Amino acid sequence: MSEETQQRLRNFLAAADKGSVRSWSDLQRWHDEVLGLLRSVLPLDHDRVDLFARHPTHSTYRRDVGYLAERNPTEEQELKSKLDRLSNILRGILTELDARRASEPQLAPTGLHPWIAAAVVDLWNDGHHRQAVDEATRVIEIRLKAKLGREDLGGVPLVTAAFNPEPPKPGNPRLRFRSYTDRSRAWTNAHQGAMHFAQGCMMRIRNLLEHHAEEPSEQVALESLGALSLLARWVDEAVVVEHSPSRG
Structure with a gap:
C-alpha cells in the first residue's frame, strides 16, 4: 500500500477522533469511503477488512439516518460506540500496515x-x-x-x-x-x-x-x-x- 493511501486512512481516523462524524448519515458515508479505500489495496478476505465491512452503521432506534445524534442521548451514545468500534478496527489495520511497510525492502x-x-x-x-x-x-x-x-x-x-x-x-x-x-x-x-x-x-x-x-x-x-x-x-x-x- 502506498504512503498516500495510508495517509488518507489516517485522515479518516483523525476526522472520527475530532468529532466530525456527528450523524448516522455521516457514519455511513465515513464507513463506505474508508471501506472503499481498504478494498482497493487489501485482499477481500482480509479478516479486519471483513469485520469492518460487516459492522453495522445504522441506528437500532430509527430508520431516518440523517438526523443529528445529539437529539437523543441514547442514540448519541450508540453512534459513538459504533464509531469507536470501527475506528479501533481501522487503527488495527493501520498498525498492521505500518509493520508490514517497515519490513518491506527499501530500494537502494x-x-x-x-x-x-x-x-x-x-x-x-x-x-x-x-x-x-x-x-x-x-x-x-x-x-x-x-x-x-x-x-x-x-x-x-x-x-x-x-x-x-x-x-x-x-x-x-x-x-x-x-x-x-x-x-x-x-x-x-x-x-x-x-x-x-x-x-x-x-x-x-x-x-x-x-x-x-x-x-x-x-x-x-x-x-x-x-x-x-x-x-x-x-x-x-x-x-x-x-x-x-x-x-x-
Whole structure:
C-alpha cells in the first residue's frame, strides 16, 4: 500500500477522533469511503477488512439516518460506540500496515543504473511499485530516442531499430557494443541478444503494464526493475553508429 493511501486512512481516523462524524448519515458515508479505500489495496478476505465491512452503521432506534445524534442521548451514545468500534478496527489495520511497510525492502540507488535509480527509488520506497516500473520504461524510451535521434519510434520498434545487427541505414542508426570484434559470433550474440531482451522488456513489462489492469506483485515489480536497469546500462554503454556510404 502506498504512503498516500495510508495517509488518507489516517485522515479518516483523525476526522472520527475530532468529532466530525456527528450523524448516522455521516457514519455511513465515513464507513463506505474508508471501506472503499481498504478494498482497493487489501485482499477481500482480509479478516479486519471483513469485520469492518460487516459492522453495522445504522441506528437500532430509527430508520431516518440523517438526523443529528445529539437529539437523543441514547442514540448519541450508540453512534459513538459504533464509531469507536470501527475506528479501533481501522487503527488495527493501520498498525498492521505500518509493520508490514517497515519490513518491506527499501530500494537502494546504488543497486540500479543511475538513470533508473534517479527515476524510481522515491516512488518505490513510497510504495508506488507499479508506477516505479512504468517510470523506468519511460526513462529508457526517452533516453534511447534522444540517443538515436528517433522521435518517430517507440516501444518495440525503437529497441529493434537500436540493436538490430543489420547495418545502419540512412536515418536509421544503430547501437553497437565496442568490446566485441565486428561481425564475430560474440558480436552477433551481443546484439541479437540485446535486441531480443529489449523487445521482451517492452512487450512483457511495458506493454502489459500499460494495457492491463493487473497489479504486479512486489517481487515481480522488483525483478522488472532489475531487467530494465540492465537494459538501461546497455543503452548507455553502446555507441551510435550512423550509415556510411562506403559500407553500402
